[in-house]
Amino acid sequence: MTVQAKSLALPKSKIMENLGRSWYKFSRNPMSIVGLCTVLLVVFLAVFAPLVAPYPRHAGKFVDFANASLPPCRRYLFGTDVMGRDILSRIFFGFRFSLTMGVVVLSLVVPPGVTLGLVAGYNQGTWIETVIMRITDIFLAVPPLVLALAICSVLTPNLFNAMIAVSLMWWPWYTRLVYGLASTLRNEFFVNSAEVLGASKFHIIFKEILPNCISPIFTKMSLDMAWVILLGASLSFVGLGVQPPKPGLGTMVAGGRNYLPEQWWIAVFPALAIVVVVLGFNLLGDGLRDMLAAEEV
Amino acid sequence: MSTSTLRQAQDSAGLSASAPPLLEIKDLHVHFDVYGGTLKVLDGVNFTVHSGEKVGLVGETGCGKTTTMKSILRILPMPPARIPDGEIYFKGQDVLKMGGEELRQVRSEGISMIFQDPTTALNPVFTVGQQLEAVVKYSIEGKKLSRKEIREQAIIPLKEVSMPDPERMLDSYPIQLSGGMRQRVCIAMALVASRELLIADEPGTSLDVTIQDQILRLLHQLVEEKNVSVVLITHTLGVVREMTDRVYVMYAGNMVEAAATEELFANPLHPYTHGLMAAVPRLTGGGVSDGIPGRIPDYLNPPPGCRFHPRCDQAMDICRQEKPAFYKLSENHEVACFLYGDGE
Amino acid sequence: MRFITFIARRVVHSIFVLLGLSIVIFIISRIMPGNPARMAVGPRAPQYVIDELSRQMHLDEPLHVQYYYWLRDALHGDLGMSLVTRRPVADDMKEFFPATLELTLFAGFIMAGGGIFIGILSARHKDKWIDNLLRIVSYLGVVTPSFIFAIFFLLLFGMALNWMPTMGRLSPGVSPPPTITGLITVDSLLSGNLTAFFDALWHLILPGIALAMGGLAQESRITRSTMSDNLTKDYIASARSLGIPEGVIMRKFLLKPSLIPTISILGLDFAGTMANAFLVEVIFNWPGSSRYGINTMLRKDLNAIAGVVLTMGVVFIVVNIVVDIVVGLLDPRIRLAPQRGE
Numbered sequence: 003m004t005v006q007a008k009s010l011a012l013p014k015s016k017i018m019e020n021l022g023r024s025w026y027k028f029s030r031n032p033m034s035i036v037g038l039c040t041v042l043l044v045v046f047l048a049v050f051a052p053l054v055a056p057y058p059r060h061a062g063k064f065v066d067f068a069n070a071s072l073p074p075c076r077r078y079l080f081g082t083d084v085m086g087r088d089i090l091s092r093i094f095f096g097f098r099f100s101l102t103m104g105v106v107v108l109s110l111v112v113p114p115g116v117t118l119g120l121v122a123g124y125n126q127g128t129w130i131e132t133v134i135m136r137i138t139d140i141f142l143a144v145p146p147l148v149l150a151l152a153i154c155s156v157l158t159p160n161l162f163n164a165m166i167a168v169s170l171m172w173w174p175w176y177t178r179l180v181y182g183l184a185s186t187l188r189n190e191f192f193v194n195s196a197e198v199l200g201a202s203k204f205h206i207i208f209k210e211i212l213p214n215c216i217s218p219i220f221t222k223m224s225l226d227m228a229w230v231i232l233l234g235a236s237l238s239f240v241g242l243g244v245q246p247p248k249p250g251l252g253t254m255v256a257g258g259r260n261y262l263p264e265q266w267w268i269a270v271f272p273a274l275a276i277v278v279v280v281l282g283f284n285l286l287g288d289g290l291r292d293m294l295a296a297e298e299v
Numbered sequence: 300m301s302t303s304t305l306r307q308a309q310d311s312a313g314l315s316a317s318a319p320p321l322l323e324i325k326d327l328h329v330h331f332d333v334y335g336g337t338l339k340v341l342d343g344v345n346f347t348v349h350s351g352e353k354v355g356l357v358g359e360t361g362c363g364k365t366t367t368m369k370s371i372l373r374i375l376p377m378p379p380a381r382i383p384d385g386e387i388y389f390k391g392q393d394v395l396k397m398g399g400e401e402l403r404q405v406r407s408e409g410i411s412m413i414f415q416d417p418t419t420a421l422n423p424v425f426t427v428g429q430q431l432e433a434v435v436k437y438s439i440e441g442k443k444l445s446r447k448e449i450r451e452q453a454i455i456p457l458k459e460v461s462m463p464d465p466e467r468m469l470d471s472y473p474i475q476l477s478g479g480m481r482q483r484v485c486i487a488m489a490l491v492a493s494r495e496l497l498i499a500d501e502p503g504t505s506l507d508v509t510i511q512d513q514i515l516r517l518l519h520q521l522v523e524e525k526n527v528s529v530v531l532i533t534h535t536l537g538v539v540r541e542m543t544d545r546v547y548v549m550y551a552g553n554m555v556e557a558a559a560t561e562e563l564f565a566n567p568l569h570p571y572t573h574g575l576m577a578a579v580p581r582l583t584g585g586g587v588s589d590g591i592p593g594r595i596p597d598y599l600n601p602p603p604g605c606r607f608h609p610r611c612d613q614a615m616d617i618c619r620q621e622k623p624a625f626y627k628l629s630e631n632h633e634v635a636c637f638l639y640g641d642g643e
Numbered sequence: 644m645r646f647i648t649f650i651a652r653r654v655v656h657s658i659f660v661l662l663g664l665s666i667v668i669f670i671i672s673r674i675m676p677g678n679p680a681r682m683a684v685g686p687r688a689p690q691y692v693i694d695e696l697s698r699q700m701h702l703d704e705p706l707h708v709q710y711y712y713w714l715r716d717a718l719h720g721d722l723g724m725s726l727v728t729r730r731p732v733a734d735d736m737k738e739f740f741p742a743t744l745e746l747t748l749f750a751g752f753i754m755a756g757g758g759i760f761i762g763i764l765s766a767r768h769k770d771k772w773i774d775n776l777l778r779i780v781s782y783l784g785v786v787t788p789s790f791i792f793a794i795f796f797l798l799l800f801g802m803a804l805n806w807m808p809t810m811g812r813l814s815p816g817v818s819p820p821p822t823i824t825g826l827i828t829v830d831s832l833l834s835g836n837l838t839a840f841f842d843a844l845w846h847l848i849l850p851g852i853a854l855a856m857g858g859l860a861q862e863s864r865i866t867r868s869t870m871s872d873n874l875t876k877d878y879i880a881s882a883r884s885l886g887i888p889e890g891v892i893m894r895k896f897l898l899k900p901s902l903i904p905t906i907s908i909l910g911l912d913f914a915g916t917m918a919n920a921f922l923v924e925v926i927f928n929w930p931g932s933s934r935y936g937i938n939t940m941l942r943k944d945l946n947a948i949a950g951v952v953l954t955m956g957v958v959f960i961v962v963n964i965v966v967d968i969v970v971g972l973l974d975p976r977i978r979l980a981p982q983r984g985e
Contacts, residue, residue, distance in 0.1 A: 026334060139656075140663035144956050147918030148936075152952045155940035156671055232788050236922055239790060240937055259794065259926070263802040270798075273791045281786045374880040399889070407886025419877040423976055424900045433896075434885045472975040488885055 028293040037285025044279050048097035055091035061249050071265050081267035092249035093275045099250045103234040104227040110169040115176030120207045123184020141174040154242040164243040183215045217294040225287035228280045235276045251276045321528050322348040327385030338598040342552040353529045355539040358549035361595050364532045368498050407438050411489035412498040416505050417481035421473040427484050428469030438492035456487035479510040498530045548572050551596050551606040559631040568634040570611045657960045664956045669710050672945040723946035727939050732950040741825025743931035749851040750916050754858035762866025784860025789919035793853040793926040807849045810928045817842045850927040858912035869901040903974045910966040914959050
């Protein structure tokens with residue numbers, strides 16, 4: 003009996019149809035479009051900050067006491083802080099820190115987290131699984147922010163270490179997610195038949211089980227961008243992330259807190275910026291979830 | 300047009316003499332709104348059950364059997380589902396036009412349905428007893444009973460379905476029961492109030508064949524004892540032959556043939572029915588057939604005319620253009636096919 | 644019987660997790676460059692003091708021996724000395740922790756009760772204006788971090804409108820009740836001091852609600868979506884088909900299975916609340932262990948940090964066990980399903 007290998011390349015028309023269908027599912031909820039646009043805007047502002055910001059030099063060491071603590075006006079759309087720096091421009095640069103945090107942390111976290119989850123899920127009932135999942139449980143036993151704070155506090159406070167800290171406590175979530183998926187899939191027929199056919203463990207884990215987990219992983223990643231950015235902002239707020247005078251969003255909120263309520267704009271606008279970024283990624287993540295969800299007949 | 304023919308056919312068939320039918324579905328259309336358009340699942344379904352009859356409903360998966368039955372009880376999920384046309388008469392009243400309390404009474408005392416999958420049909424976080432007692436409580440006699448009496452009433456159907464240790468069963472959760480037991484519980488729930496019409500949706504299909512056999516025998520026995528009318532949905536012809544008086548064959552949202560059981564097996568008329576019969580493997584000679592080529596149509600864009608014509612080896616031009624009506628061929632045999640009659 | 648086994652397993656599992664956590668914390672606290680003994684007494688202390696202290700702190704011995712001493716002390720309630728307050732960490736925790744506990748419990752009740760209530764309301768009037776409004780609001784609740792709510796509430800209700808107090812747990816001039824549990828509300832009720840009770844409650848409202856917003860939104864969303872998912876389930880259709888009135892179905896047969904995911908999430912949301920308490924406490928100057936924790940973290944007071952994280956871990960684990968028990972009581976599938984290997 004010969005087995006014919008099927009080509010995986012889809013004809014162009016099918017790809018277009020899949021894209022169209024995906025877009026339809028994504029755009030079902032208008033809020034997803036809002037999320038997409040928001041994220042695109044934030045990314046644009048972050049990448050082109052030096053070009054787009056009205057006062058790019060204000061993002062660094064800059065002092066202009068003559069124009070300090072000005073409320074929002076035409077010259078300074080979001081006002082200035084106590085050092086005379088334009089808040090709007092600083093927010094644009096602040097987006098850079100937020101996005102960097104999100105991208106770096108997820109890049110660090112997803113590959114090992116997913117791999118561990120796959121390995122644990124595949125090797126059910128063995129010591130491998132037990133060890134991996136126990137370690138995961140330990141890290142999940144403490145609320146995320148607390149552990150991140152603790153790790154941060156033993157290191158010098160800066161963005162880099164904040165990313166390390168968040169990465170160190172974020173990976174277990176992916177392990178747990180993938181573990182749940184993999185252990186269910188592990189007993190499906192297609193895995194058993196691959197084993198019987200003599201496929202290597204590597205092949206089974208990465209070419210059979212993993213592709214079936216991609217959707218939930220992807221969805222989680224997009225939602226996680228929001229949370230990681232939030233966590234980063236929280237750390238900065240406390241003083242353990244982006245250090246002043248750098249314009250981290252959380253840092254700015256912390257700095258402005260002391261001037262409430264009179265000079266409210268110093269804290270409020272960065273806070274709103276945080277909300278906008280997090281909201282955008284959340285909406286985008288929800289839309290991606292809708293798009294990747296299996297269709298019900 | 301076709302419905303009056305059907306009525307005539309039944310009248311002359313003498314199946315019900317002059318008594319009006321217990322259940323009569325007339326020209327029912329059911330559509331589902333989904334991505335990309337509308338699924339026109341039911342396309343003018345006609346279906347009749349007389350008092351005391353056992354009617355079988357046969358068809359492959361996806362042809363709309365369950366949808367039809369769910370429409371009777373109006374338990375279709377109404378956001379995606381719509382009923383643009385048709386009437387369903389139960390004891391002379393249009394169910395589709397009934398108000399809340401009226402409908403509830405029909406469900407409580409008139410018609411009951413045994414779902415296909417007993418595992419999903421039972422609420423997992425309540426005991427069997429709690430669920431049974433709820434059914435008892437809201438039936439017409441139940442309103443006056445005390446808690447203790449309700450519980451006693453709940454045990455009766457459990458005994459009827461031959462449950463070992465009914466008392467303990469009342470306090471068990473569905474998860475603790477085997478598939479066969481769950482199916483019996485579902486049957487018991489359907490038997491609680493004295494009902495006139497029982498709809499059994501592929502009873503036992505999700506179970507072992509031996510258990511399925513038990514369940515079917517149980518059903519058969521109960522139906523004989525209680526003298527209720529039954530609609531038995533199945534895709535197994537053997538079951539139909541044993542347990543029904545009359546059979547409807549359904550394909551892609553239409554009834555294509557209806558006949559007394561013996562008549563149908565002796566003399567299948569519609570090409571689809573032919574195909575179904577031929578597809579049953581025979582133990583002696585013949586081997587396994589090839590089945591009917593093709594697949595059920597896409598309900599988004601169903602074929603024009605007769606929905607079976609793409610798979611029919613006897614399709615004629617008219618089949619591609621017009622939908623055949625139900626033609627009465629004899630007292631107890633109707634078929635919707637241009638092979639046997641053209642026009643009114 | 645199975646249920647008790649189930650719970651017992653969870654407890655044992657949790658103990659292992661706690662042990663593991665303690666190891667992680669210990670390692671973190673020893674990773675710091677520099678001599679802990681020197682840091683404890685300051686840069687100007689003479690060398691022999693540092694040597695003596697090092698010996699006492701077992702710093703010259705291998706790491707696992709140090710861990711043993713640390714763990715042994717911790718189990719006896721001795722968490723070492725805080726560099727910042729110069730007191731035993733255990734005493735610090737006793738003083739500050741109840742405030743955090745009170746705040747988080749208060750927020751927890753709001754989260755659970757409010758979340759479920761709003762979720763039910765939303766599901767009942769699905770897709771009507773009230774549902775859409777609540778969905779938007781709860782969405783914002785999920786994405787907005789607690790500390791931003793805290794700042795806004797502070798600004799709006801505290802400063803601009805001046806309705807609510809913005810600092811501390813009691814107004815100056817109100818005498819606190821004797822400390823029995825450390826929770827001012829409970830203590831004042833126990834000692835019959837109603838003024839203190841209402842005053843404390845009043846102070847709890849702003850930070851409590853700010854803290855609860857995230858969890859509240861989360862709970863209401865889950866409740867709503869679970870209810871709307873379950874509405875299409877077969878067992879609901881079956882109940883309808885058997886003539887059970889719609890009202891009974893909604894209140895009883897739909898509600899109970901729908902609450903299960905909500906309550907399962909409660910543990911996780913509570914964890915998030917405990918974490919967010921850190922920032923909210925700072926903003927409202929709430930004298931709790933979180934604020935204490937932040938101060939010590941900024942000053943690298945390792946013993947204090949270890950103490951705070953460990954306490955949080957214990958509370959979190961206990962809450963999770965309680966949640967598991969409640970979910971087990973609600974959902975027979977969990978407590979009665981055969982275990983692996985049976």
